[in-house]
Amino acid sequence: MSTTERGAPPEASAADDVTTPPPAVPPAAPRASREPKPRASKPRRVGLSIQSKLLIMLLGVSLVSSVIVGVIGFVSGRESLRAAAVDQLTTIRELRTGELERVFTGMQTGVTLDSRNLSAQNASIALNAAFEEAQSRPLTEEQRAELETYYVDEFNQALSERAGGTYAAGAFIPESTAGQYLQYEYTSKVYRFPGGELDFDAAINAGDAGDGSQWSAARERYHDYFQRIIDASGYDDVLMLDTEGNVVYAAYSGPDLGMNVMTGPLKDSQLAEAYREVMATNSVNALATTDYERYIPSLNVPAIWVVSPIGNSERVTGAMAAQIPINVLNDVLTGDERWKEQGLGDTGEVYVVGSDDLMRSTSRLLIEDPEAYAKLAVANGTPSDLVEREIEVGGTVLLQPVTTDSVRLAQQGKSGTSISRGYLGRDNITAYTPVDIDGLNWVAVARIDTEEAFAPVTDFTRTLVISTLAILLAVSVLSMLLAQVFTRPVRRLSDAVRRVAGGDLTVQVPAGSRDEFGDLGNAFNDMSSSLRIKQELIEEQRVENERLLHTLMPEAVAKRYQDGEETIAEVHQDVSVIFAELIGFDDFTASLSSDDEIAQLNALMRGFDEAAERTGVEKVRTLHGGYLASSGLIVPRVDNVRRAVEFATELRSVVERFNASNEASVELRAGIATGTVTSGLVGRTSLAYDLWGDAVNLAYRVRSVDGRPGIYVSQAVKDRLQDGVRIVSAGRIETAEGAETVWRVE
Known part of the structure; x- marks a missing residue:
């Protein structure tokens, strides 16, 4: 209850x-037991002098300052060197890319002008007519057999060794009578492989077949004109096509002579696509450039074609196709393999990649050290059989995959620089950009190993360390002089502090040192401790009394x-x-x-x-x-x-x-x-x-x-x-x- x-x-x-x-208790007086006892005077223990400690402090501050300055200088220097390397690489990228674009533009312009030349127009008309006349020259059974024997014994065998696979005897024999005739009279006789290698000089310099045909006469008349075009422009080959897609002329008289790019083995090639594109315009001003593709008549070697219609403002009689050699691109990007002289050092290079992530140029390391290239490429994930193929053909065009961040960003239309892993697995500084060539979706990347690019940092660091040591030596001498000057007033200050021992009750100074500052600290602390303890006791009692009152x-x-x-x-x-x-x-x-x-x-x-x-x-x-x-x-x-x-x-x-x-x-x-x-x-x-x-x-x-x-x-x-x-x-x-x-x- x-x-x-x-x-x-x-x-x-x-x-x-x-x-x-x-009842509330008035503040009590501090107990006698808590009164501070006077400290007995003790002899000062011998320790480091103020001068020595001051010297150590000055040296310590100088050392720390020097280290900080050194670190800042190192970081700043490293960034400056990095920026310089990136700027240099960007400049090289722009120079090489600009040169590549100018070369390709020049070749495209040259093909356009050559196709509109009066000699080319006359040659097109004459060769078209001669090809039509050759339709009336069917091969005999013996001649057909000889043509098939050529393919089996020479071309198909060379193609198999180069590209692998097997091919039927008639796989590349044209369907048309004229095409078969031309291949029998020229291809099988001039496009030969003594010792397993094509004799290019014999192929390009072959004369009249002596068959008395209209085509042979037309070739005899205009072949020198096309030879001079090849020599002057550096083309690998020149083809002349009629309006129906028949290759009515090939400078080297290869297996593409007499083929029809609309229906034959080349119908799915980029050459056929470019031909259809320019002919559809019905304009002599049209131009099409293909990306690299493996071209069977050239033994599956990657080829680029520039195709332009032939004719005038009145009519188009056909098209000219010029095959651009791989070495044109490589010479531009490698600077004729003078990488070091052009600022790329021992590891730098500029390479081009297509939209399929395959290289369109040859790797520098493959040219300089195939064994080292093979080790790095395989270690970075490139299949070993693919690497063996690259070493065999001595190139990486349409072989070496490149899927780096730089390539990906450039394919997105961006230009810039980065530090990232390269296609051979090494850390690179890269400068990337899209390539502006009509008809080609390429990107260019200039790269150099970061280890080489930042090599000057080592020299910079060595110089910085030597300079820092020299500064420390000078500071040491100066610190000794300053320490002697600063220790003179210390004892006068200690005597003055003892005379004001009854001052501020809350101030305390460190008294753990065994030098003049220790004496000064002990005197000051003796003065303030007794009064401070009394004040603390009074304050504690007052707080306790107030707490008791507030509970009531x-x-x-x-x-x-x-x-x-x-x-x-x-x-x-x-x-x-x-x-x-x-x-x-x-x-x-x-x-x-x-x-x-x-x-x-x-x-x-x-x-x-x-x-x-x-x-x-x-x-x-x-x-x-x-x-x-x-x-x-x-x-x-x-x-x-x-x-x-x-x-x-x-x-x-x-x-x-x-x-x-x-x-x-x-x-x-x-x-x-x-x-x-x-x-x-x-x-x-x-x-x-x-x-x-x-x-x-x-x-x-x-x-x-x-x-x-x-x-x-x-x-x-x-x-x-x-x-x-x-x-x-x-x-x-x-x-x-x-x-x-x-x-x-x-």
Whole structure:
């Protein structure tokens, strides 16, 4: 049973149940045992002198500064060298790419001009007519057999050795009678492979077949013109095609002579596609350039074709196709293999890659050191059989795959530089860009190994280290001179500090050194320690006294009490009072020890205190089985009624959680009233902060209107509650103003 259930009136219980702390104690004097004892004078131990320490400090600062400067210089120098290498590589890339574009543009222009030349027009007309006349010259069975024997014994065998695979005897024999005739009279007789290699000079210089045909006469007349074009422009071959796709002339009289690019073995070639493209325009101004492709008549060697129509403004009689040699591209990109003289060092190069990620030029390392190239290429993932093929043919065109970041960015139309892994697996500095050649989707990459590009950093570092050591030597000499100058006033400063030992109490200086600064620190610390300890003791006692006062009363009341007021009482208007008691707590703790009972009560009271803090309610005092609190007492609040009801509801939740945790059946009965109250200090020898007045009495009375647990409020509280709170009538009590209804919060 609670205190109030034992019959004590509220005022009596408020005074009797409060445990009064001991009266405030004035600040005590510091105990003698904590007084600092004078330090015995000790002889100064011999250690490093100030001059030596100052010298060490100066050298240390100089060393650190030099290292920092060196690091900054190293980083800056490295970045500068890197930028210089990148700039140089970018310049080389632009020069090589520009030269490549100019060469190709020149060749394209040359083919266009050659195809529009009057000699080319006349040759086209004559060769077309001669080819038509040759349609009336079918081969005999013996001649057909001889032609097939040529392919089996020579061309097909050479092609198999070069490209692999097997080919039928008639695989490359044209369907047309004229084509068969021309191949029999010229190809099989001049396009020969003595020793397994094609005799180019014999092929290009072959004369009249002596067959008396119109075609032989036309070839005899115009062949010298085409030879001079090849010599002047550096073409690998020149083809003349009629308007139906027949190759009516080939400078080297190879297997493509007499073929039809629209229907024969070359119908799916880029040459055929370029021919169809330019002929579809029906304009002599048209031009088409093919990318590299493996060209069977040239033994599967990669070939580029530039195709332009032949004719004039009145009509187009055919097309000229010029085969661009691989060495034209390689000579431009390698600078005639003079990489080092042109700023690419020992590892730099410029290469070109097509849209299929295959190289269109030859790797520098393959040219200079095939064995080293093979090791690096295989180690970086290139199939070994492909590498063997590259070494065999001495080139990487349409063989070596390149899928580096630089190639990928350039294929996206970007130009720039990067440091990344190259196609041979080594770290490179690269400068990449798309190549602007009409009809070709190429990108160019200039690269050099980072190890070589940054080699000057080593020389720079060596110079930097030597310079730093020289600076340290000079600083050492200067530090010795400065140390001698700076140590002279030290002892005068130590004597001056001892004379002001009663100054600032909070200042401390390090006193661990064994030199003149140690003497100065000891003297200064002796002076300040005694006064500081006394001050700390006084401050500790004052803080403890204030803490005890604040546990008994609000801070504002405590301040008035400390200021010397003996009678402290205040009247407060519009204050809500909550009087809560625990029902059944004594029964719950009957079987518990005193310590356990106090522990359980403290657990509940902590929950009540936390609820008061959350809802903005002021705790007045704690009873053995209850709790007295107010809202709007210390801090005036417009919503003090709402806060009081919320606090009571929180108390009920705290009790419910306590019951659930301890399997208890403790109940809460709380009364809430609002009105005028008086607060102040009660007693003289045993101080207690208490609250009294009509609102306190009414809160005490309404809580027990029907004897059941719950939250009960006065009529004034009910009138100020919002509609959201559900309340019901619980009974009536008699007050000085007459009967008043008490309400229960559901």
